[in-house]
Amino acid sequence: MGLLRYIALRASLIIPSVLILYTIAFIVLRVLPGNPVLAVLGTKNIPEEQLQAIMEELGLNKPLYVQYFEYLWNVLQGDFGTSLIIRGRSISADLADRLPATVELAVAGMFVSLLLGITTGLVAGLKKDTKIDISLRVYGAITYTIFIPWFGLILQLLFALWLGLLPVSGRIDPGTALEEVTGFYLLDSLITRNKEAFIDALSHLVLPALTLGIVLSGPYTRLLRNNLVVALESNYVMAYRARGVRNYRITWHAFRNAIIPVVTYAGLQFALLLGGAVLTETTFDWPGIGTYLVEKIQYRDYPAIQAVVVVFAFAVGVVSLIVDIIYALIDPRVRY
Amino acid sequence: MREVLRIEDLTVYYYTLRGVVRAVERVYLEAGRGELVAIVGESGCGKSTLGYSILKLVPPPGRILSGRVEVDSVDILELEGDKLRHARGELVSMIFQDPFTTLDPVRRVEEQIAEVLLEHGISKEEAIDRVYDLLRSVGLSERLARMYPHQLSGGQRQRVSIAAAIALEPRVLVADEPTTALDVVVQKQIMDLLDSIRREKGMAVILITHDIVLAAERADKIAIMYAGKIVEEGPIDEVLKEPRHPYTKALLASVIDIESREWPQAITGQPPDLRKPPPGCRFAPRCRYVFDKCRREEPELVEVDHGRRIACWLEERRL
Numbered sequence: 001m002g003l004l005r006y007i008a009l010r011a012s013l014i015i016p017s018v019l020i021l022y023t024i025a026f027i028v029l030r031v032l033p034g035n036p037v038l039a040v041l042g043t044k045n046i047p048e049e050q051l052q053a054i055m056e057e058l059g060l061n062k063p064l065y066v067q068y069f070e071y072l073w074n075v076l077q078g079d080f081g082t083s084l085i086i087r088g089r090s091i092s093a094d095l096a097d098r099l100p101a102t103v104e105l106a107v108a109g110m111f112v113s114l115l116l117g118i119t120t121g122l123v124a125g126l127k128k129d130t131k132i133d134i135s136l137r138v139y140g141a142i143t144y145t146i147f148i149p150w151f152g153l154i155l156q157l158l159f160a161l162w163l164g165l166l167p168v169s170g171r172i173d174p175g176t177a178l179e180e181v182t183g184f185y186l187l188d189s190l191i192t193r194n195k196e197a198f199i200d201a202l203s204h205l206v207l208p209a210l211t212l213g214i215v216l217s218g219p220y221t222r223l224l225r226n227n228l229v230v231a232l233e234s235n236y237v238m239a240y241r242a243r244g245v246r247n248y249r250i251t252w253h254a255f256r257n258a259i260i261p262v263v264t265y266a267g268l269q270f271a272l273l274l275g276g277a278v279l280t281e282t283t284f285d286w287p288g289i290g291t292y293l294v295e296k297i298q299y300r301d302y303p304a305i306q307a308v309v310v311v312f313a314f315a316v317g318v319v320s321l322i323v324d325i326i327y328a329l330i331d332p333r334v335r336y
Numbered sequence: 337m338r339e340v341l342r343i344e345d346l347t348v349y350y351y352t353l354r355g356v357v358r359a360v361e362r363v364y365l366e367a368g369r370g371e372l373v374a375i376v377g378e379s380g381c382g383k384s385t386l387g388y389s390i391l392k393l394v395p396p397p398g399r400i401l402s403g404r405v406e407v408d409s410v411d412i413l414e415l416e417g418d419k420l421r422h423a424r425g426e427l428v429s430m431i432f433q434d435p436f437t438t439l440d441p442v443r444r445v446e447e448q449i450a451e452v453l454l455e456h457g458i459s460k461e462e463a464i465d466r467v468y469d470l471l472r473s474v475g476l477s478e479r480l481a482r483m484y485p486h487q488l489s490g491g492q493r494q495r496v497s498i499a500a501a502i503a504l505e506p507r508v509l510v511a512d513e514p515t516t517a518l519d520v521v522v523q524k525q526i527m528d529l530l531d532s533i534r535r536e537k538g539m540a541v542i543l544i545t546h547d548i549v550l551a552a553e554r555a556d557k558i559a560i561m562y563a564g565k566i567v568e569e570g571p572i573d574e575v576l577k578e579p580r581h582p583y584t585k586a587l588l589a590s591v592i593d594i595e596s597r598e599w600p601q602a603i604t605g606q607p608p609d610l611r612k613p614p615p616g617c618r619f620a621p622r623c624r625y626v627f628d629k630c631r632r633e634e635p636e637l638v639e640v641d642h643g644r645r646i647a648c649w650l651e652e653r654r655l
Contacts, residue, residue, distance in 0.1 A: 244425030
């Protein structure tokens, strides 16, 4: 019962954080110079009368607080409004179209970063103060500082242009037929038993996922390595030894203790992952929320930008809730 | 009495970046069945290292340079790999100072105790029964089996540690400051428990402590350690009645004695840096009775009476 109450409480905290981010986005968008109409026209030479007429039609002349609450009200009803740029285009439809691509990339990136981070952290921790450990710590520090677009370009150059092993960009070859069921291409190709499409989608996913995964793996390496070193030198490990417990089991127990902070950190990473996804998506021309957001910022498409912010904020809230639940399950000391 | 533990000529150094720390030097020690031998000394005198050596568990950069640690005629220091692993737990085991950190925080009490049994070839069914027996034998309710360490008090945790350590009824139990982190009432309970276990199972207990009063209350035998060496050793009553090494005398004088209403006497000076101990007797710089020879030659631990050994040049003068 305690856990359910804890989940309910933590879930309710998502609401204020989404609200705060929406408010900040709303204000920043209005304070920044430029407006949607001029951005689309690409010129300032437009009769004031005509400009006002368009503004009026788009509802941009309404008082700000009215705009603020109107949009909020619509969002609460699950309606993200329509684009200011492509008239009548539903933003919800846009998001439904783009979101699976981002989630697919984020999950793949998360998977790669955890796999790399945990492996390297484990090896470094077990081989403390050896050359392997030092190399892996350098790996952790360097990857952490890498700029994603630069790194993405290097990978494109190496694997796509020089070696020709993988496609440069995009999510799937335009010539590949794939019936969309869920919008997640890997999943869809599996469901429809389309082997060709699966391989195609996977080969497109590899480079962006590697870019994101490698860049985000550094902190895991360091965190797990340091925690594992502490755990292996802890008193309870000494006590296990004194009682004649086998080494591999002792290592496993130490690992279980060392991984707990890594799980917590993975939750915090998710926000970075979405930010990183924006950069990765633009680098690899990945048709996800990231490229969508960049596009919409250029045109000052207020409702679309607000929608992305709300969705991102909500996603980060949900993921950190999930991480908190996992954390509570793996660490008996967490009280809820 | 037949000895279950016999330490001979044990020397342990730590090879640190800033020099070689001579933590334990040429130590001899014996313990009989069910005997409680207290090793008493200040912090950093090498007593914990001595304890770890009994399990061949000296952490790096420490190295055991020489010596034998025989438990039931098996030299622990010669064992390697799986044989050493089996000796730990079955022949000799250890409990530690801080009961708050010596249990794995993410595993249940029963898992941690049962693991010792399972790792030494006891079947799962039997292990489950034995866990409950063990909990009872250390005075804990079976209810605690499903709990995690953070749900227990310090005393309860130390009892769990004891249960895990004695699960396989080892011949020797090393207890490194087992009550230092506990309050006085719990301290007494834990010591009572150790007393009853060693009497019941005939287990020798090596009690490592800085507390000479605790040793006086509980030990059969006492060994006083100073700067990596044992300076005086003997049956507890005799050592207390007639301490012969100046360091032992100083230690006893440093204790608050309520009845005599005398102020305790602090020992002046600092223990030596074990990276470069003074020539001659290591206690010489702080000794009230020091004379020439003490600063030149190192006194060996010699038997002066039956079961009584002292490393001090004053003994020579007595003759």
